[in-house]
Amino acid sequence: MSQFTYQNGELHAEGVPLSRIAAAVGTPAYVYSQTAMADAYGRFAGALADADLNARVCYALKANSNLAVIRVLAALGAGADVVSGGELERALAAGIAGPDIVFSGVGKTADEMRAAIQADIGQFNVESVPELERLSDVASAMSAGVDIAVRVNPDVDADTHHKISTGRHHDKFGIDIDRALDVYAHAASLPGVDPVAVAVHIGSQLTDMQPFRDAFARVAVLVRELRTAGHDIRKLDLGGGLGIDYGQHEPPDPADYAGVVAETVGDLGCELVFEPGRYLAGPAGVLLTEVIYVKDAETRAFAIIDAAMNDLMRPALYDARHEFMPLKEASDGPQTTYDIVGPVCETADTFATDRQLPTLAAGELLVIRDTGAYGAVMASGYNSRPLIAEVLVHGDQFAVVRSRQEIATILAQETLADWQS
Ligand SMILES: *Cc1c(COP(=O)(O)O)cnc(C)c1O
Numbered sequence: 001m002s003q004f005t006y007q008n009g010e011l012h013a014e015g016v017p018l019s020r021i022a023a024a025v026g027t028p029a030y031v032y033s034q035t036a037m038a039d040a041y042g043r044f045a046g047a048l049a050d051a052d053l054n055a056r057v058c059y060a061l062k063a064n065s066n067l068a069v070i071r072v073l074a075a076l077g078a079g080a081d082v083v084s085g086g087e088l089e090r091a092l093a094a095g096i097a098g099p100d101i102v103f104s105g106v107g108k109t110a111d112e113m114r115a116a117i118q119a120d121i122g123q124f125n126v127e128s129v130p131e132l133e134r135l136s137d138v139a140s141a142m143s144a145g146v147d148i149a150v151r152v153n154p155d156v157d158a159d160t161h162h163k164i165s166t167g168r169h170h171d172k173f174g175i176d177i178d179r180a181l182d183v184y185a186h187a188a189s190l191p192g193v194d195p196v197a198v199a200v201h202i203g204s205q206l207t208d209m210q211p212f213r214d215a216f217a218r219v220a221v222l223v224r225e226l227r228t229a230g231h232d233i234r235k236l237d238l239g240g241g242l243g244i245d246y247g248q249h250e251p252p253d254p255a256d257y258a259g260v261v262a263e264t265v266g267d268l269g270c271e272l273v274f275e276p277g278r279y280l281a282g283p284a285g286v287l288l289t290e291v292i293y294v295k296d297a298e299t300r301a302f303a304i305i306d307a308a309m310n311d312l313m314r315p316a317l318y319d320a321r322h323e324f325m326p327l328k329e330a331s332d333g334p335q336t337t338y339d340i341v342g343p344v345c346e347t348a349d350t351f352a353t354d355r356q357l358p359t360l361a362a363g364e365l366l367v368i369r370d371t372g373a374y375g376a377v378m379a380s381g382y383n384s385r386p387l388i389a390e391v392l393v394h395g396d397q398f399a400v401v402r403s404r405q406e407i408a409t410i411l412a413q414e415t416l417a418d419w420q421s
Helices: 018-025 034-050 067-075 085-093 110-118 129-141 177-189 210-228 254-268 278-284 314-318 407-412
Strands: 004-007 010-013 029-033 055-060 079-082 101-103 123-126 146-153 193-199 235-237 271-274 285-296 301-305 324-326 335-341 350-358 365-368 389-394 397-402
Touching: 010 018, 018 029, 018 285, 018 365, 018 389, 018 397, 029 034, 029 278, 034 055, 034 067, 034 254, 034 271, 034 278, 034 389, 055 067, 067 085, 067 389, 067 397, 079 085, 085 101, 085 110, 101 110, 110 129, 123 129, 123 193, 123 235, 129 146, 129 177, 129 193, 146 177, 146 235, 177 193, 177 210, 193 210, 210 254, 278 285, 314 350, 324 350
Parallel strands: 029 389, 055 079, 055 271, 079 101, 101 123, 123 146, 146 193, 193 235, 235 271, 301 335
Antiparallel strands: 004 010, 029 285, 285 301, 285 365, 324 365, 335 350, 389 397
16 A cells, blocks of 8 residues: 555645645655555565565665665664665664675675675675685685675566666676586685675566566576585575566566565575565655746646756656656646656756646646655766755654755865865
8 A cells, every 4th residue: 555645635645744744844855654665575575474485685775775764674674785885884874783784786896895894794795706806805814704695697688677687698797697607616716705695686677577487497506506516505695676566567466576486496495685675665755846837838838847857867867657646636627748857957857758647837746656766866966956855754753864965065075176276
């Protein structure tokens, strides 16, 4: 059940009218429902438990790394999947213990590796041979031993947008599954690294189970081969990628996903790690925005809103579709077809084209739905637009969990060169 519903004709986040948040915090602002995140976590973890899987959920921080969001999931028992030293610090700051953290990503630096070893993280997911060798050097120099997974690329087409597909053999991620036996043999020969796991992550926003089934089946074959070759593979990291409904698909059912997992790798006796991001955070957030102008051009009407591509990049970056909801519940009034655009000086700053909405006026408030994942985290300061506020709602309470950036703060970080006096 969505936590963004009309009550007495007014759109609410849980028990809070969004107009109240707009009045208190201003727009644009991201608003997250704690209950929606907790419900999604419950569905995901519950489905894995129902399928009798020995599973651990490590929330992929890159979807939404606000400390308060991480804390919501950590309090429910989630660990963290991080892809940078910054995310590692966030996970630790939000109270996730080192051993519950997995470090993914194709370009970990030696400094990031050292910080993660110092934090005693649970596992490194290694994506290349040079990275494996660097990690071995760093760990050995610290007299440490770290558990690693090699992220394999199973060469399946996730049938998702090409910019979020990661498991085809020409993608930059992981090591070709055909080379995995050699790479594990190499890993086993190196000091400081212990190859105890296999990792795979084939892409994001997957709504069909077949790519998961294909990838996990290939991984199962590999685990058996690795064990035959003498490697003690005890863990499998199956990545994230479960999609959500952006208003066009039936949302995939975590029970189907858990079924695929059980079918393909359930009999290997491995501890399983999952790294969902979008599924947990996406539907839990909206971007609250105000219509600045409605402009009638020759062929179409534009609704110009105060949120822009720098606040929410997904439409510009991936042609992503998002649904809009006005704060005032639509009656049977007139409808108009709009292009909904932001104020940034780029044609790509377009959130929707030819979208039918109840006729809008300047000053009206809207939300852009399903923006809890890959929204705030991708924001930039383009056009000198300050990063916007983030708000967490719980029942009838709300709190600002990131304040709106001040222009003065941005300017204070810049200085003239000394010869410019
Ligand atoms: C992005 C990413 C995830 C999370 O993906 P979602 O689609 O948000 O679930 C998990 N693991 C890795 C390695 C990733 O790169």
